Amino acid sequence: MDGTTPLSLVEQVMQTVRGRIAARTLTPGAKLPSIRGFADSLGVSKSTVVEAYERLSAEGVIRARPGSGFYVAGGLPPLSLAQIGPRLDRAIDPFWVSRLSLDAAEDVLKPGCGWLPSDWLPEASLRRALRGFARAEDAAPFTEYGTPLGLPALRVLLARRMADQGIEAPPDQILLTESGTQAIDLLCRFLLEPGDAVLVDDPCYFNFHALLKAHRAQVIGVPYTPQGPDVEAFAEALTAHRPRLYITNSALHNPTGTTLSPLVAHRLLKLAEAANLTIAEDDIFADFEPDPAPRLAAFDGLNRVVRIGSFSKSLSASARCGYIAAKPAWIEALIDLKIATSFGGGRIGAELVLSVLKDGSYRKHMESVRTRLARAMALTIKRLKPLGIRPWVEPRGGMFLWAQLPEGLDASEISQKALAERVILAPGNVFSAAQSAASFMRFNVAQCTDERVFTTLARAMPGA
Structure with a gap:
């Protein structure tokens, strides 16, 4: 084995096996050398070869046959153009x-x-948080389901962050989800029946269209202006279609980058109240704002506005963690839907988000x-x-x-x-x-x- 390479002995053995398979000296179905014989020929310990074979077996490169040895796995179909x-x-x-x-x-x-x-x-902050988890004696974040509402400490922190934006949402009115998309999906499952009308901005985030299509909703677009949705067109759509739900971004709108004006926000809420319309305010870009803009949830007090957020854009797309803030009467039903569709949810993403948000580096x-x-x-x-x-x-x-x-x-x-x-x-x-x-x-x-x-x-x- 090569002592100058940064690869470990196990990795070098694995590389040798892969090389022989690539060179066709070991073909699909061929038996690998015995553990003792391969260890002697390479000048390594038997335990090194055992671990290399086990890793290659876990990758599907080779197969173990009890009592017989290890064999090269069957060939994979070539990657198509x-x-x-x-x-x-x-x-x-x-x-x-x-x-x-x-x-x-x-x-x-x-x-x-x-x-x-x-x-x-923030890769450094994420790595620091993961190292902290690895050193902790508590294994629960790695092994157990999350609680139905989600990690309590993160919900407390989110409540404080929303209070800074004028949104009063106690921790028990905040439900953690796997993502902002799951949050909207749960809300749609809770509110909509197939064929129900839903208002969206035109233009709006394309995945709103995709998600509503999956729920077999009737999507009604309302022309969007630099101040927010066209209020007259919004009122006409309420009368003509009697929608159950309106989904929007009020700050740093996707795709236009605009911000809802306070005047338009006030008029939208008056129209929504008269039409018994629920508004889902997707606020995943809140931390990208240079200065806080008006929020429908702040004006409304989470009465008919549901606040949705996540951290996939600002922290990590791999740390799947979002949330719903809604009125108390809806939280229990949303919890049931969350359990029905994803059971307890994962804890690692929530723990990671909490750790980084508490870090002054965020x-x-x-x-x-x-x-x-x-x-x-x-x-x-x-x-x-x-x-x-x-x-x-x-x-x-x-x-x-x-x-x-x-x-x-x-x-x-x-x-x-x-x-x-x-x-x-x-x-x-x-x-x-x-x-x-x-x-x-x-x-x-x-x-x-x-x-x-x-x-x-x-x-x-x-x-x-």
Whole structure:
């Protein structure tokens, strides 16, 4: 064995076996050398070979036959060309951006996705928290279900954070979920029957469309303005469709980056009260705001507004943890739905979020993110200008820029061309129930720092 490599002896043995399989000196079904014989030939202990074989067996590279030994596993089907790159034939629908972005290889650029690059996230804080868990004597976070409401200490902290925004939500009115998406899903399960009408902004986050489609709801889009939904159109939709629910972002709206004005918020709540309408306020971008904006939940006091949040955008997409804040009468029913669909829920994500939020580094991290996003926003607007692509509004914060293409250009066609060059864009109509945003695109400015985004976009635009 090589003493100069950083690999352990076990890993070197595993590498030797893999190399022989790759070179076809060990073919599928062939028996591996005996543990004693292989250990002697490699100059390592039998226990080293045993551990290497066990790890390779766990990976599915080899198979153990009791009383006989270890054998090379059967060959895997070759990776098809369709699996290697982006799906060029995928229809542009509410799943288009998310499916392509989640499946993308590392070399694919994703200015259309909805999250920060990994190196913008607080990796050091997350690692520190995980090391703390590993040293703790209490094994419960790793082995046990969470309580129905979720980790009490995190709910107390969330209640304090919401109080700072003028939202009174005691810990027992906060239900932890696996994500913001699960929070909305639980609310839909609680409120909706198939065929019920639901109001959404037009444009709105494309996964609202996908989730409501899964619940077989009737999706009604309300035109969105720089101050919030068009109030007159909102009132007309209430009369015409009698919806059960309205889902929106009030601060740093996705995809437009706009902020709800206090006047529009007041009028929306008056209309909702008269129509007995529930409002789901998805507030997952709260920590990206440079200054707090009006919140429907603060004006309403969690009477007919349900507050939803998560930490996948600011902390980690892998630490799945979201929450619902709702009136007391609804919490018990939502708990039952949570147990029915995910039982107790995981504890590790909640423990991780709690640890990082309590760490003083989180505030500094978000200050840094907001500063970087402001610079990226200005630079993205500057780089789009020579292409004739103009912001609908210039957002006061956040990662999203909703921009309009030159007259006559179709964002879906451009996105398909860019995809062939391994750049994933977000065409406007994936956000629009009425399909009225063909000339718009959403740009994630944090994912637009590579010059190839703009050179590819220029080549994809007709006449470039």
